[in-house]
Amino acid sequence: MAGSTVSGIGSNIDTQAIVTSLVNAQKAPKQAQINTQTLKATTTLSSIGKIQAALDAFRGALDTMSTTNAFSGLTVKSGDEKVATIKAGAGAANGTFSLKVESLAQASKISTPVYAKGASSVVNTTGTATTLTISQSGKNYDLSVPAGATLQQVRDSINSQFGTQGLSANVLTDASGSRLVLTSTKMGEGSDITLGGNSGIDTGYTVIDKPANAKYMLDGISMTSKSNEISDAVSGLSITLTGVSSKNADSGELSPTILSLTTSTSTLKSGVQGFVDTYNALMTAINAETKVTTGTDGTPTAGALTGDATMRGLVSSIRNEISQLSGNGTFKSLAQFGVTTSQDGGLLSLDDKKWSAAAATNIADLSSIFTGKDGLLARMQNATESYAKASTGTFAERTKTLTDNLNKLKTEQTTLDDRMTALQKSLQDKYNAMDTLVAQLRAQSDSVMTTLNALNKANSDS
Numbered sequence: 511m512a513g514s515t516v517s518g519i520g521s522n523i524d525t526q527a528i529v530t531s532l533v534n535a536q537k538a539p540k541q542a543q544i545n546t547q548t549l550k551a552t553t554t555l556s557s558i559g560k561i562q563a564a565l566d567a568f569r570g571a572l573d574t575m576s577t578t579n580a581f582s583g584l585t586v587k588s589g590d591e592k593v594a595t596i597k598a599g600a601g602a603a604n605g606t607f608s609l610k611v612e613s614l615a616q617a618s619k620i621s622t623p624v625y626a627k628g629a630s631s632v633v634n635t636t637g638t639a640t641t642l643t644i645s646q647s648g649k650n651y652d653l654s655v656p657a658g659a660t661l662q663q664v665r666d667s668i669n670s671q672f673g674t675q676g677l678s679a680n681v682l683t684d685a686s687g688s689r690l691v692l693t694s695t696k697m698g699e700g701s702d703i704t705l706g707g708n709s710g711i712d713t714g715y716t717v718i719d720k721p722a723n724a725k726y727m728l729d730g731i732s733m734t735s736k737s738n739e740i741s742d743a744v745s746g747l748s749i750t751l752t753g754v755s756s757k758n759a760d761s762g763e764l765s766p767t768i769l770s771l772t773t774s775t776s777t778l779k780s781g782v783q784g785f786v787d788t789y790n791a792l793m794t795a796i797n798a799e800t801k802v803t804t805g806t807d808g809t810p811t812a813g814a815l816t817g818d819a820t821m822r823g824l825v826s827s828i829r830n831e832i833s834q835l836s837g838n839g840t841f842k843s844l845a846q847f848g849v850t851t852s853q854d855g856g857l858l859s860l861d862d863k864k865w866s867a868a869a870a871t872n873i874a875d876l877s878s879i880f881t882g883k884d885g886l887l888a889r890m891q892n893a894t895e896s897y898a899k900a901s902t903g904t905f906a907e908r909t910k911t912l913t914d915n916l917n918k919l920k921t922e923q924t925t926l927d928d929r930m931t932a933l934q935k936s937l938q939d940k941y942n943a944m945d946t947l948v949a950q951l952r953a954q955s956d957s958v959m960t961t962l963n964a965l966n967k968a969n970s971d972s
Contacts, residue, residue, distance in 0.1 A: 525941035533934045540926050548919050555912040557799040557814040561821070562905045564795035565898050569891060571788040576887050580781035581880040582773075583873065586747075589768040595750045596769050602746030605771050608729050610764040611755045615697040615724035615738045618646070620705065623714045626687040629662040633711055643707040644668070644677060646694060651675065655709045661688055664711065668692070677703075691718065698723050698736025724751055727764075747771065775869050778876055782865075785880070786849065786858045792828075796821060797855050820897075820904055827893040829856065836886060839875025841868060844886075847876060 575581065577599075584598045593611055625631035634640050634655045642664065644651040651672050655664060661681055668679040676695035681688050690711065692703055701721040705712030723734040728743055735743075738751040747769075755764040799815045815821050832851065835842040848864030851857070869876075880886045897904045 523945070525938075525945060529934060529937045529941060532937055533930050536933060537926065537930050540922075544919055544923055544926065548916065551912050551915050551919070553814040555909065555916070558905055558908055558912065560795055561799060561815075561824075562898070562909070564792050565824075565894060565905070568788055568792040569894060569898055571784075572887050572891055575781070575785065575788075576881070580784060581778065581877050581887075583775065583778035583781070583877065584771050585774040585777050587770045587772075589766075589770075592753045593755050593767040594752055594769065596771075597748040597750075598771055599746050599748060602744075602771055604773055605744075607744060607747075607769040608727075608766040609749070609755075609769055610727040610766050611751055611753065612725040612727070612764065613722065613754060614751055615735060616719055616722040617694050617697045618701055618703040618721040619691065619693040619717075619719040620703050620715050621682075621692075621718050622690040622705075622711055623716075624687040624689050625661050628683055628688045629660065629665075629681045631661045631688065632658055633661050633664055634659045634709065640709040641707040642705065642709040642711050644672065644692065645704045645706060646677070646696065647701050650706075651677065652707070653709075655711070661690055665690055693719075697721060697738070701736070726751065773873070775873055778869070778873060779860075779865060781880075782844075782847065782849065782876070783860055785886075786860055789828075789832075790857045793825075793856055796825060820908065824894070824897050824904075825856070828890065831886060831889045831893050832858070834886075834889070836884060836889070837875055837878035839872060839878055841872040841875040842879065844879065846872075847879075 582598065582602060584602055584604070586596045586598045586602075588594050588596050594609055625633065634657055637657050639657060640655045642653045642655050644653065653664070653667055653671065655667075659667075665679045665681050668677060677692065678694070679690055679692050682691050692705075694701065694703060698721055702717075705715050723736055724738055724740075725732070725734055727733065733743060735751075740749040740751065741747075743749060749769070755767060757763065758765050798813070800813050800818065800821050802813065802816055803811050805811060829851075832844065841847065844858075847868045848861035850859055850861060852859065878885065882888065895903075900906060
C-alpha cells in the first residue's frame with residue numbers, strides 16, 4: 511500500500527502497526543477508566559476548593575461584623591480628633607461625653623554619656639564580654655556586649671533582642687559626638703528605664719523624660735491612665751488621646767471636646783446590606799458549582815457538584831438560620847425588615863420600601879436579631895463550623911480523599927504504562943522472531959526454486 515511503513519523485512523508485513531493496535535486495544539479500557547476518574551476527581555477537587563474559599567470569606571466577614579458595630583447602628587464622632595479619636599465596640603450605647611485632656615501619657619527615655627568618636631566608638635575595650643542590664647517595671651533585660659563592640663552594634667543588639675518587649679534604642683549624633691538613647695512603648699508612672707551591669711555604658715546615664723500617666727477629665731471627673739489608649743473609662747468605647755486640649759482665651763480653662771455616639775438608621779441599613787452581599791457571594795459560588803446548565807443545542811450539563819449531598823446539607827443549614835426567628839424585640843425576622851429570598855438561586859435582596867417602614871418603627875429590634883450568642887451571626891458560624899474546619903472539616907476531609915484518589919490514579923497510570931511497555935516488547939520480540947522465520951523460509955524456497963530451475967534448464971538442453 512502506497513505510503514505505508516513496512517516493518518517486517520522478511521515478511522513484508524507491517525508488524526509495528528499490528529503490535530501498536532494490539533497494545534492500544536489492550537490498554538484502552540483501563541486508560542478510559544483512569545481518564546474518567548481523574549477528570550471527575552480533578553473537577554470535583556477544584557469545585558470543593560472554590561466553595562471552601564467562599565465559605566472562609568463568608569465566615570471571615572461574619573467575624574468582622576461581630577467585632578464591629580455593624581448592627582448596633584452607632585455612629586461615633588469626636589469633636590476634635592487632634593485631642594482624641596474614638597471607636598465603639600461591644601456594649602457601646604448612645605451618649606455624649608465631655609473630654610478635657612490635661613496631659614498625655616509619656617514613656618521613659620534615657621541617654622548615655624556622649625562618645626566623642628561617634629556611632630563607631632568602641633564601648634567595650636576590656637578584651638572580654640561585658641553585660642548591660644536594662645531594667646523596667648521590675649524586669650531585667652541582660653545584653654551581652656562583646657569585646658570591641660561599638661555604640662552602633664549595641665544599639666542594633668538592643669533592638670533585635672528586646673524590640674518585642676517594647677524597648678528601643680537609637681544613636682543621636684551632634685558636633686560633640688554620639689549617645690545611645692533608650693525608650694519604651696510602655697508608658698505611665700512606674701515604667702522608668704534604668705541601666706546597670708558592668709559594661710560601663712550604664713555609667714553616668716541621664717533621664718531625658720520621666721514616664722507619666724495621662725491626665726484627663728471625662729464629664730467633669732478627673733481620671734488618669736498609664737496609656738493614651740483608654741478602653742475602660744466608658745463601656746464599649748475606646749478612646750485614643752492624641753493631644754492636649756486647648757485653653758479658653760478668656761478663662762484659661764481647658765476647652766472640652768465632645769465625644770458622641772448616636773444611632774444611625776443608614777449605618778444599620780449598610781450593615782444589613784453588607785450581610786446580604788456577603789451571603790449572596792457564598793450562595794453564588796455554591797450555585798456556580800451545583801447548577802445544571804443548558805447548551806445551545808438544549809443539552810443539559812450538570813455542574814461538578816450537582817446533586818452533591820454535602821452541598822445540599824450546607825445550603826439547608828444556612829437557609830434554616832436565615833428563616834429562623836430570633837431577637838428580643840417585636841420584629842424577629844429579616845423578612846420583617848424587607849430582606850427577601852429569590853426562588854431562583856436563593857439569593858437575598860433588601861426591599862427599600864419595606865426597610866424604611868420597619869426602620870421607622872422597630873429599628874431597635876434589629877441589633878438583637880444579628881448579635882449575641884443566639885443571634886444570626888453566631889448561629890451562621892455554628893451552622894458552617896463542621897464544614898469549614900481547617901483539617902477536620904467536611905471540605906478538608908473531602909479534599910484529602912480526592913487528593914489521595916488522584917495519587918492512586920497516578921500510580922495506576924504508571925503501572926498501566928509499565929505493563930503496556932512490557933507487552934509491546936513481548937509482542938515485538940514475537941513478531942520479530944516470526945519475521946526472521948519467514949525470511950529464512952523464503953530464502954530456502956528461493957534456493958529450492960533456483961535448483962529446480964537449473965535442473966529443468968539442463969534437461970531442456972539435453
